[in-house]
Amino acid sequence: MRRSVFLTFSAALLLVAACTSKKATTSAKSPADVVAEVKKNYTADDMAHGKELWQSNCNKCHKLHDGPEFSVEKWENVLPRMIKRAKLSDDDGAKVRAYLIANSKM
Template identity: 40%
Template sequence: MKTRIIAVAILGIFIYSCSPKVVAPVTEAPKVELTPELAAGRTLYENNCAKCHKLFEVTKHTKEDWKPVLVRMQKKAKLDDAQMAEISNYIFSQL
């Protein structure tokens, strides 16, 4: 009896692990066309910010909300002013 219960449990786990996973919806397209400068800012944002935490949806915060966050994160991510300007320009262009 124990072996049947264990076999059914293992079979259930196997079926569950092989089931299709829910895919997150694709994020909406940027509001403005990305110039090479904005694309560079997006790349910096994605590569530097995602090292420590999940990326926040840019449009979920206002410009006033972003400003102190960007100042605080610049020090933690060890970004220079030029890199921070590119990231800020990208974020603000999407608002």
């Protein structure tokens, strides 16, 4: 009896540990981390290209929404949908995202 209580307790502990570590890896990135990552991975040329693509593709259905209008979270949420709507390639979409995230509201 003692032993089974101990085993149940250990199993519960393991489960809690597994869940917390999983949470830590999926939501560890702060908005500042995302911005820093984008600035590290994209060159000034990439950003300039992203800006051009944004200016010529993102004002067809509504006004041009600029980076500082929204937070990183909002951009991450809305951009996958908009990049698809604007029919940008993955590569071009990534540059538009980099430009907007780098200039997003902090």
